[in-house]
């Protein structure tokens with residue numbers, strides 16, 4: 517692990533990351549490790565460790581978190597939250613970490629490719645719309661089951677969906693990400709740690 521200096525540490529990191537106050541109880545973390553023990557990503561990726569990420573945030577390790585690939589590994593399944601004895605929502609924390617990383621110029625490569633889904637969902641008024649081939653398969657499957665080939669969404673609902681995109685400035689945000697200069701991520705976050713192989 518590269519050497520860390522105290523100037524790289526920020527005692528207010530937790531407050532800065534939890535901008536939306538969505539993980540108010542992070543300081544109650546017991547460091548018990550149940551989140552890591554139950555996590556399917558950690559089971560196949562020895563460097564990935566939600567407990568250690570929480571510890572580093574509370575310690576203020578700015579330099580090692582926002583520019584790390586690790587925070588992009590979580591698939592937000594929520595298993596960690598279900599097993600946490602003090603109800604810490606790690607998935608909310610990961611979302612806030614990713615926003616903070618994007619604001620610092622890291623991680624666009626994980627978000628920009630998903631833009632097409634966002635634009636498509638706005639057009640159809642539902643959260644996830646498959647591409648052409650996926651759509652054909654979904655429609656066939658649904659038809660075989662005897663239900664409508666694709667869920668119908670009323671024009672009013674689509675308008676409301678679009679209005680939410682506009683009010684939250686999501687489109688502008690996604691467009692900006694495409695043009696922002698991306699800084700490289702580092703793979704050194706977990707180097708030097710003892711991990712279970």
Ligand code: SF4
Pocket residue numbers: 544545546547548549550551552566567570596599600601602603604606
């Ligand atoms: S399970 Fe909860 S209390 Fe235990 S380490 Fe994970 S976040 Fe902290």
Ligand code: SF4
Pocket residue numbers: 551554555556557558566589590591592593594595596597606607
């Ligand atoms: S939400 Fe993320 S950190 Fe939690 S168990 Fe699922 S993959 Fe692991």
